[in-house]
Structure formats: C-alpha cells, structure tokens
Amino acid sequence: MEQPQVTPQMVKDHGLNEEEYREIIKILGREPNYTELGVFSVMWSEHCSYKNSIALLKTLPREGDALLSKAGEENAGAVDIGDGLAVVFKIESHNHPSAVEPYQGAATGVGGILRDIFTMGARPIASLDSLRFGSPDNPRVRYLVDGVVRGIGDYGNSFGVPTVAGETYFDDAYTGNPLINAMAVGLVRADGLVSGTISGVGNPVMIVGSKTGRDGIHGATFASEELTEKSQERRPSVQIGDPFTEKLLLEATLEIIREDLVIGVQDMGAAGITCSCAEMSFRGNAGVTIDIDKVPVREKHMTPYEILLSESQERMLVCVKKGREEDVRRIFDKWELDSTIIGESNDSGIFKVRLNGETVSEIPSDVLSLGGGTPVYHRETRKPAYVDELAKINLDEYPTDRDFSKDLLTMLAAPNICDKGWVFNQYDSMVRTNTAVGPGSDAAVLRVRKTNRALALVTDCNGRYCYLNPRAGAIQAVAEAARNIACSGGRGVAITNCLNFGNPYKPEIYYGFSEAVAGMGEACRHFNTPVTGGNVSFYNEDPERAVFPTPTIGMLGIIDDVSHITTQGFKNAGDFIYLIGETDEELGASEYLHTIFGKNIGPLPKLDLHVEKLVQDTLLSAIRAGLIKSAHDCSDGGLAVALAECCLSDRENLFGAHIHLDDDIRPDCLLFGETQSRIIVSTDETHAEKLVDLCTASGVPIAAIGRVGRDRLVINDLIDIPLEDMSRAYYDSLRNLLERVRH
Numbered sequence: 178m179e180q181p182q183v184t185p186q187m188v189k190d191h192g193l194n195e196e197e198y199r200e201i202i203k204i205l206g207r208e209p210n211y212t213e214l215g216v217f218s219v220m221w222s223e224h225c226s227y228k229n230s231i232a233l234l235k236t237l238p239r240e241g242d243a244l245l246s247k248a249g250e251e252n253a254g255a256v257d258i259g260d261g262l263a264v265v266f267k268i269e270s271h272n273h274p275s276a277v278e279p280y281q282g283a284a285t286g287v288g289g290i291l292r293d294i295f296t297m298g299a300r301p302i303a304s305l306d307s308l309r310f311g312s313p314d315n316p317r318v319r320y321l322v323d324g325v326v327r328g329i330g331d332y333g334n335s336f337g338v339p340t341v342a343g344e345t346y347f348d349d350a351y352t353g354n355p356l357i358n359a360m361a362v363g364l365v366r367a368d369g370l371v372s373g374t375i376s377g378v379g380n381p382v383m384i385v386g387s388k389t390g391r392d393g394i395h396g397a398t399f400a401s402e403e404l405t406e407k408s409q410e411r412r413p414s415v416q417i418g419d420p421f422t423e424k425l426l427l428e429a430t431l432e433i434i435r436e437d438l439v440i441g442v443q444d445m446g447a448a449g450i451t452c453s454c455a456e457m458s459f460r461g462n463a464g465v466t467i468d469i470d471k472v473p474v475r476e477k478h479m480t481p482y483e484i485l486l487s488e489s490q491e492r493m494l495v496c497v498k499k500g501r502e503e504d505v506r507r508i509f510d511k512w513e514l515d516s517t518i519i520g521e522s523n524d525s526g527i528f529k530v531r532l533n534g535e536t537v538s539e540i541p542s543d544v545l546s547l548g549g550g551t552p553v554y555h556r557e558t559r560k561p562a563y564v565d566e567l568a569k570i571n572l573d574e575y576p577t578d579r580d581f582s583k584d585l586l587t588m589l590a591a592p593n594i595c596d597k598g599w600v601f602n603q604y605d606s607m608v609r610t611n612t613a614v615g616p617g618s619d620a621a622v623l624r625v626r627k628t629n630r631a632l633a634l635v636t637d638c639n640g641r642y643c644y645l646n647p648r649a650g651a652i653q654a655v656a657e658a659a660r661n662i663a664c665s666g667g668r669g670v671a672i673t674n675c676l677n678f679g680n681p682y683k684p685e686i687y688y689g690f691s692e693a694v695a696g697m698g699e700a701c702r703h704f705n706t707p708v709t710g711g712n713v714s715f716y717n718e719d720p721e722r723a724v725f726p727t728p729t730i731g732m733l734g735i736i737d738d739v740s741h742i743t744t745q746g747f748k749n750a751g752d753f754i755y756l757i758g759e760t761d762e763e764l765g766a767s768e769y770l771h772t773i774f775g776k777n778i779g780p781l782p783k784l785d786l787h788v789e790k791l792v793q794d795t796l797l798s799a800i801r802a803g804l805i806k807s808a809h810d811c812s813d814g815g816l817a818v819a820l821a822e823c824c825l826s827d828r829e830n831l832f833g834a835h836i837h838l839d840d841d842i843r844p845d846c847l848l849f850g851e852t853q854s855r856i857i858v859s860t861d862e863t864h865a866e867k868l869v870d871l872c873t874a875s876g877v878p879i880a881a882i883g884r885v886g887r888d889r890l891v892i893n894d895l896i897d898i899p900l901e902d903m904s905r906a907y908y909d910s911l912r913n914l915l916e917r918v919r920h
Contacts, residue, residue, distance in 0.1 A: 180211040180482075180537070187211075191218035197552060204544050212482045212530070212538045216545065219448040219486055220455060223715050226551035229681040230713040233694045241707040243670060245370060249548060252293040252373050252443060254709020255365075256671050258735055260628045263367040265299035268307075268360035268636070268675045268731040270714035275357040278415040279324025283357050284332040285418040288490055290361040291336065292444035295427050296493065298371040298434045299363030302611060303623055304333050306343035306359050307636040307675070307729045308600070311352030313592055313914040318347075321355050322915055329359070330603040335420035336427075339612050340604035342621035342634055347592040350640065353719025358675040358712075360636060360731045364625070371434050374441035375454070375496040375522045376461030382520040383502070384450070385509055386426045386492040388475040392417050393449070393488025422491040422514070429512040430493060436508070438501040445492040451485045451545070453494035454520075455528050459546035461496075466529040467520030469537065481530060481537045496522060558691050559684035567645055570765050570779035577844050581895045584773055585817050588849070589825075589903055590910035591772040594814050596825075599912045618744045618826070619661040619810060622736065631742060633667035633734035639813070640725035641777050645766050647689040647726045649781045651696030653853065656789050657812055658732035659704045663793040664808040664856060666741035666800045667734030669704055674711040674730055679723030681715045689726035690715075697728055703786040706732065741800050745809035746826025747834065752806060752885040753865045754823075754834060758792055758855035759878045760816065762842040768813045769849035784853040792854045795875040804864040804871065811855040817848040817892060819857050824890055824900060825907050831900045833886035837893060844895050859885060 181187070188198050191214055201209055201217050209217060223229055239248045245263050246255035253267035271286025287304060294301045306329055311318040333340045338361070375382060393416035433439055441461065443453045450472070458465040469481045479487075495516075497505050502518060509516035528545065530538040543549030588594050601616035613631055614622035620635040637658040643650030659669040674697065679686040701708060711731070717724040736742060747754075764770060765779020799805050809826075811819040816838070824832050838847055860868050865881075872879035889899045 183208060183211055183214050188214065191215065192222060193218060197221060204541065212485065213540060215482045215486050216451050216538055216540060219451060220545040221551055225448050225452060227547060227713055228552040229554050229556055229715065231547065232553055232555055233691055237694065237698045237708040238701050239707055241671065244707060244709065245367060246709065248708055248710040252296050254671060254673055255297065255370055256709065256733060257367050258630065260630065261367055262625065263365050263370060264362060264632060264733060265294050265297050265365060266360065266362040266673055266731065266733055267293050267710055268358055268673045268729065269712040270675050270677060271357045271359065272354060272677065272714055272717055274415040275325055276354055279321045280328040281415050281417055283325040283328030285416040285490055286357055286359040287329055287332045288418045288420065288423050289444065289446045290359045291338065291423065292446065294361045294363035295430055296373060296442045296444050297365065298369045298431065299365035300431060301338045301361050301363045302609065303362040303621065303634060304338050304340045304360065305634055305636050305731065306340065307638065308343065308345045309351045309356040309640065309727065310347050311349055313347055315352060318352060319915055325355065325357055326600050326603055332418055332420045334605045336424050337608055339606045339608045340601065341606050341612055341615055341623065343616065343636055345597050345600050346640065348640065348725065350722060350725045353721065354717045354724055356677045356717065356724060356727055358729045360673065362634060371439065372441050372460065373443035373457050374461040375457040375465050376440055376463045377522050378524050380440055380499050380522040381497045381502050381518045382465055382467060382522060383495045383497055383505060383516055384472055384492060384519050385495055385516045386514055387419070387422055387489060388473045388515060389484055389487050389492065390475045390489045391479065391483055391487060394483055394486045416488050416490050418490045425512045425514055426491050426493065429509050429514055432508050433505050436504065438498055438504050440496040440498055442493055442495050445494060447488065449485065449487045450494065455542045455545035457494060457496060458528060458542040459549050464523045464525030464527045464542065465520055466523060466531065468531050470532050471517060471519045473515050473517050481532050485530065556681050556687040557684040558688040560688050561685040564646065567778050568780045572764060572843065575774065575845065581844065581848055582898050585821065585896055585898060586902060586906045588769065588772055588814050588818055589821055590906040591768065592911060592914065593768055594818055595910045596908045597911060598908065599915055613742055614665065614744055618665065620665040620734065622665055622742050624739060629738055631736040631739050633662045633665045633736055635661045636729055636731050637661065638727055638729045640727045641771065642766055642781050643693060643727060644725040644777065646781050647692040648696035649784065651693040651728050652700040653781065653784055654728060654730045655697055655700035655704065656784060656786065656853065657810065658730045659706065660793055660810045662732055662734035663796050664743060664745065664810050666743040667736040668797060669706045669732050669734045671709050672701060672706050672730050672732045673709050674728060676713045677717050677724060677727040677729065678715055679718045686723060693726055693728045700786060703790060743800050743805060743808050744826065745823055746807055747823050747832040747859050747885045748806045750832065750885050750887050752859045752861050753881060754836065754883045754885060755858050755860065755868065756855060756880050756882045757796060757858060757872060757877060760842065760847060760850065760855065761852045762846045763850045763852050764846050767815065767849055767851045769815065769845065782851050782853050789854045791875065792856065792877055795872055795877045796856055799868055799871055802871065804860055804868045805858050806861065807859045809857045811857065812851065815849040815851050817896060820892065821890060821903055823857055825904055828904060828908055831904060833889045833900055834883055835886050835891045836883035838882055840893055848892065848895060
C-alpha cells in the first residue's frame with residue numbers, strides 16, 4: 178500500500194513536537210510511515226498518554242486493603258465490598274465532543290464509561306454525571322444543556338441502567354467549554370474480574386460488536402487541543418452511539434466471560450483498535466499481529482490509518498483462549514453481533530499491522546502504552562496573580578440591612594442551588610429496582626441484592642473553590658463527597674476522579690492542576706479513600722477563558738446495613754433539629770456572594786480534616802445507633818439554604834421549621850456563609866438526649882436549633898417565608914430558565 182510521504186507540517190498537524198518526532202525515529206530506527214504517524218499521534222496525545230499529568234498522578238494514594246484493581250492497572254477500579262462481591266467504577270470526561278455536538282457527545286460518553294465497566298466482567302448497576310455549563314441566560318448554553326441532558330437520558334434509559342445521582346452547575350467560566358463527566362458503577366463476583374490483557378502465543382484476537390466506520394477518527398487528539406471557533410468543523414471527531422447495540426454487546430460479553438472463553442477484553446474507546454491492541458498486549462507482556470483487511474467495516478475504501486484510528490462505538494477487542502473461537506462466535510451470533518478474528522498473540526512485544534500480508538505498521542507495544550514508553554513531562558508552574566488578589570475581602574462592602582427572606586428566595590431559585598429535577602427527571606433512576614435513594618438527596622443509595630448492604634454514590638466538586646484556591650478546593654471536594662456519603666449512612670471507601678483543567682503548557686493552569694492533585698491526595702489519605710483511577714481532561718478552554726479548575730470526585734461508599742440508609746428531608750412535625758459542628762464568621766467564596774452580588778471572591782472557608790473526620794464518624798455512630806431521622810450537610814448556600822432543602826426535600830410532603838440560631842456573628846455569615854464540617858440532623862424527643870450525649874462524648878459540637886413545623890421556615894427574626902413560596906422558587910426556576918430552548 179502506498180502511503181503519503183510524512184512531512185514536517187504533517188507531523189505538526191498530528192500534534193507531535195520535534196522532540197517527540199525525534200524520539201519516534203529513535204524507537205523505530207527509521208522514519209515512521211503515515212499510518213505509524215497516526216498511531217503515535219493518538220497514543221502520545223494527552224488524552225491517551227497522560228504525558229503532562231502522569232508524574233503527578235503517581236503521587237496520589239493508590240493502595241488499599243479492599244482494592245482489587247489499582248489505578249492504571251485495568252479499565253476501571255475495583256473494590257471488594259464483602260460477601261464475595263466487588264464494585265467496579267470509573268468516571269471519564271466527554272467535554273470537547275459535547276461542546277460541538279452535545280447530544281452524541283454526551284450519549285457516547287455514557288456508552289464509553291459503561292463499556293469500561295462490563296469489559297471487566299461487571300454488570301453496570303448505576304450511572305452518575307457531573308455537568309457544568311455557562312449561564313442559562315445564554316441561548317447557546319441552553320442548547321448545550323438540552324442536547325447533553327437528552328443524550329445522557331436517551332442512552333442510559335435505552336441501555337437500561339439507572340442514572341441515580343450527579344450535579345449540575347452553571348458559571349460563565351464554562352460558557353464555551355462545558356464539562357460533561359460520566360461515571361458508571363458495576364457489580365461482579367470478586368473472583369470473576371477479567372483483565373484487559375492479550376497474552377500467550379497463538380491466541381486469537383477478535384473484534385466484536387459493531388462494524389468500524391469513519392466516525393471519531395482522531396477523537397483522542399481532538400480532546401487534546403483547545404476549542405476554537407473552528408472546532409465546529411471537527412464534528413467528524415464526535416462518535417455516534419447506539420445504546421441498543423451496546424445492550425446486546427453487554428449480554429454477549431458477560432456470557433463469554435461466564436463461559437471462561439477469554440483471556441482478556443477491552444473496550445475500543447479513545448484511539449479505537451490502536452489503543453486496545455497496544456495496551457492489552459503491553460499488560461500481558463506479549464505482542465499482537467492483526468490483519469487490518471479482516472476488520473469488518475461499514476464504509477468503502479477505508480485505509481489502515483482510518484481503521485486503526487476510528488472510534489466507532491459499541492466495539493470490543495477480545496483475546497480468546499485458543500480453540501474456543503467457535504464458542505465465542507456462537508454467542509455473538511446469538512446476539513446478532515459481529516465477531517471476527519483479526520489477528521493473534523505472540524511473544525514479540527510488537528504491535529504489528531498487516532494489509533493483504535504486507536506490513537503497514539510495526540511498533541513496540543510498550544512505547545504506546547501508559548506506564549510504558551510514552552512521554553512524561555514535568556511542566557512549569559506559576560501561581561496566578563489573581564489568587565492572592567481575590568482572596569482579599571472586606572465584609573463592610575456587603576451591607577447587612579437587607580431583606581434576607583427575599584435573598585433566600587433568590588438563592589433557592591439560583592441555577593446552582595435550585596432543584597435539578599428538570600435534568601434528572603429525564604433519566605430513569607429506578608430501572609433494575611435496586612435504587613433506594615435516587616437523585617436529589619446528599620448521595621444516591623443502591624441496595625446490593627442478596628445482601629443486607631447498600632452502596633452510596635456521589636459526584637462532587639465546587640469549581641469556584643478550586644479557582645480561588647485549587648489545593649484547598651480539592652481538599653474540600655473530597656471532604657464534601659465523604660460528608661455526603663456519611664449523611665446517607667455510609668462510609669467512603671474509594672474514589673475515582675475526573676480532572677478538568679485548561680492548557681497544561683500554561684504555567685498558571687499547571688499550577689492549579691498540581692495544587693489540586695496535592696490537595697486531593699492529602700484528603701484521600703486522611704479519609705482512607707484511595708484513588709482507583711479516572712481521567713485527566715486538559716485543554717478545556719475557549720478563545721476567551723479557561724474553565725475553573727474542576728477536579729470532580731466520584732466517591733463510592735458502603736452502607737453495612739440497609740436499615741441505616743438516611744435521607745436529607747425532615748420526617749415529622751415536632752422533631753428536634755440539631756446542628757452538628759460550629760458556624761464561623763465566613764462569607765468568602767460563597768454562592769451568596771456569587772448570586773446576590775455577582776462576586777467570585779474571598780478566602781475559602783477553613784477546613785480542618787481532623788475535625789471533619791470526627792464529625793463524620795460521630796454522625797455515622799448516631800445513625801447506626803438509630804438516633805437520626807434525617808441528615809443533610811451544609812455546603813453551597815450555607816445554613817439557610819440547607820435548612821430550606823430539608824424542608825423541601827419531598828415536594829409532596831413539605832415541612833416547615835422554626836429555627837433559633839446564636840446571633841453573635843454577622844447575619845449574612847450566619848445564614849449563607851459556607852463554614853465546613855456542619856450537618857443538620859433531626860431526631861425525635863426520645864433520642865434527643867442520647868444524640869447530644871454521643872456528640873459530647875466524641876468532642877463534637879452540637880446545638881439544638883429548633884423544631885420541625887408545618888407551614889413556613891422561620892430563622893430568628895431574619896427569615897420568615899411560607900413553604901409554598903420557597904417551593905415555587907426552588908422547584909420551578911430551572912425549568913423556566915431552560916425550556917425556552919424547546920420553543
């Protein structure tokens with residue numbers, strides 16, 4: 178096959194610098210041909226190689242007694258939860274594809290993360306997301322929100338996995354570059370995990386599932402560059418998904434695993450066949466030779482370059498045990514899916530590609546694989562000047578002679594606070610009937626069948642916090658995730674992360690990344706929640722700005738007894754309301770300043786990890802002792818918003834509250850400051866004294882602040898609002914903002 182001559186401009190267009198190209202020549206002992214250039218381009222892209230992040234990622238805690246699969250070892254992390262079961266979970270981004278084609282970009286993000294779960298032998302049981310957009314006042318933002326939410330809902334609903342939790346935030350920083358992070362969770366017997374491995378000599382390598390087309394070519398490199406006005410021209414880099422085919426692929430894949438027919442399985446995600454062949458053979462310390470002309474294609478005259486780099490969806494690479502090929506074919510025929518032998522394993526350590534018997538690409542697998550010979554860079558960091566400047570705040574500039582009832586209604590209607598039912602009601606959160614607590618509470622909870630246990634799941638990150646102080650912001654993201662798990666009755670056991678940042682070659686951006694990784698590591702060590710893997714997404718910028726540093730945390734928690742499942746809403750009129758933790762005079766970085774005054778300013782609220790852990794452990798002890806009826810953490814919007822959410826948690830059964838707080842601090846700080854390590858709990862009269870005694874014995878501050886009522890929320894003489902007014906502001910505002918796009 179005659180291939181185009183490689184030129185310096187072609188090398189540059191493939192995203193490789195001069196140093197990298199010289200290294201490629203050194204590795205091969207010759208100039209690469211055009212196909213090999215494409216292979217190196219995708220595998221050495223930031224998206225696949227993590228070349229600008231891997232050195233820092235290795236500093237994160239990645240060890241734990243319950244871990245069955247550690248970060249970087251497999252397609253996803255795996256945690257032993259007891260009873261012979263393991264949970265497989267991971268989060269990834271699909272930001273750039275969703276920015277140019279929101280429906281398919283989001284849909285294929287969901288499909289890709291689900292495949293990472295079932296390639297390991299786990300049946301997906303839940304999906305979560307973390308979404309960030311610009312202001313909903315912007316018509317294009319409303320278009321993006323509409324497409325993304327429909328894409329997530331249509332794919333997950335059709336596939337048959339419940340979308341049980343997530344978060345949706347709005348800020349101008351995400352206007353041109355939304356963040357679409359998708360998380361999936363699966364369940365498998367602990368002894369039934371499958372590796373993404375090619376090994377041995379003479380074992381057949383099969384491609385199964387859909388045929389290969391031209392969609393998604395160079396999707397990995399597209400994800401490794403900044404968005405510009407020309408990015409709309411990159412729509413061919415956005416894959417097209419088919420959830421019904423993926424459902425068939427799930428069943429067929431799990432069946433060949435159950436029948437012990439395979440050595441390894443891997444999803445064809447970023448970089449398609451190239452990535453799966455290289456990474457699987459590297460893991461197995463083997464080589465692989467494939468005949469590219471045997472790959473089933475759906476378009477005519479596809480070149481090896483296109484076939485190797487295609488990111489067509491719903492495809493897997495399977496290394497089959499020699500002699501079991503027909504058994505695999507039989508199963509895939511039953512599910513009406515393609516299954517074709519395209520090559521076999523060997524002991525060469527080389528990933529070789531042939532066309533009609535002629536070698537068109539020949540590269541050592543290790544130099545294409547994370548942890549092998551891909552480039553590793555240590556980038557320059559420089560603290561942005563704005564960090565110290567924005568940390569200053571003069572509270573005297575913010576008057577306290579305000580109508581705080583009106584301010585609370587404004588806060589409840591704000592896009593970052595209000596009910597997100599417009600989003601999650603488009604998702605099926607109950608399919609498979611394991612969902613005990615769905616979207617809208619502190620964490621989702623899923624029952625684990627045939628056990629008395631449940632899983633608590635959450636995604637968390639405050640991008641504004643990380644913008645103002647990336648290290649402290651990342652610490653607080655982990656702490657809040659753990660706090661949400663605790664409020665639901667669980668203990669956090671591990672995290673997956675999706676690290677969304679701008680261009681790593683800009684020292685100020687890399688400063689934020691390095692600080693966030695350091696903060697995340699510190700917090701995870703404190704909570705004993707090792708990092709099982711995840712995703713780094715750089716180049717999240719539009720021509721005007723970079724996104725806020727956004728290290729999204731996906732946390733897995735275990736509830737040892739389903740009777741301990743706890744939710745945030747008040748349960749009965751007359752119950753006692755307590756505040757665990759203390760309130761400081763803090764207002765910096767708050768949603769109140771952002772919503773009421775349009776300011777992202779001030780120092781972050783202080784967080785003592787020792788105090789945080791003590792508060793969470795004490796809360797869990799109280800829940801396990803049966804002392805708690807409801808629990809809800811104080812976070813975005815502060816104490817007043819948290820109390821309102823406890824009142825409004827069930828729209829069909831609203832509760833009021835009469836609250837009296839110590840008023841020796843400024844009223845705006847009292848109501849809307851975001852002091853950390855605080856939890857609102859309710860209990861009945863028979864357990865109130867025991868609750869106070871337990872907290873006192875643990876050295877945790879607790880104060881009785883009021884009683885659950887019926888018709889309104891009253892806080893001191895500062896706030897007095899009927900429930901119907903709060904309900905209208907909280908539940909109706911997002912729909913009113915967003916549905917304009919559909920008319």
